[in-house]
Amino acid sequence: MLQKRCEILRVYKGKTLTASIHLGICLHKAFQLHKKRKRSSKKNDKFGTWKTWLNRNVKLQQSQDGKLRVMGELLESYPRFKKLSITFTDLYLLRHNIRDMLKNPYLAKNWC
Numbered sequence: 001m002l003q004k005r006c007e008i009l010r011v012y013k014g015k016t017l018t019a020s021i022h023l024g025i026c027l028h029k030a031f032q033l034h035k036k037r038k039r040s041s042k043k044n045d046k047f048g049t050w051k052t053w054l055n056r057n058v059k060l061q062q063s064q065d066g067k068l069r070v071m072g073e074l075l076e077s078y079p080r081f082k083k084l085s086i087t088f089t090d091l092y093l094l095r096h097n098i099r100d101m102l103k104n105p106y107l108a109k110n111w112c
Helices: 002-011 017-040 050-057 062-075 079-083 088-093 095-102 105-109
Strands: none
Touching: 002 017, 017 050, 017 062, 017 079, 017 088, 050 062, 062 088, 062 095, 088 095, 095 105
């Protein structure tokens, strides 16, 4: 699933906000699962580093992965953000403002 979403993003050259947010959500979940499995494994080398797993399975740069995961985690519960007419890069630059705004329950519920 990650490879398919990553390929969609490559085809559209990262210009679709919805695809970027969906990929970020998937990457965040995969990262959490990788961390959990690595912690519970007796042989930590079995799962390798996240960077290695990412390069082998998704073929995505770690810097891009970090941005996607941050935004996926932040916006997962707020689907209306996917409908904005803004680039992923611009939305990422506003992440701190968005995080602050979403702390207000009244404002946050408008994005659900």
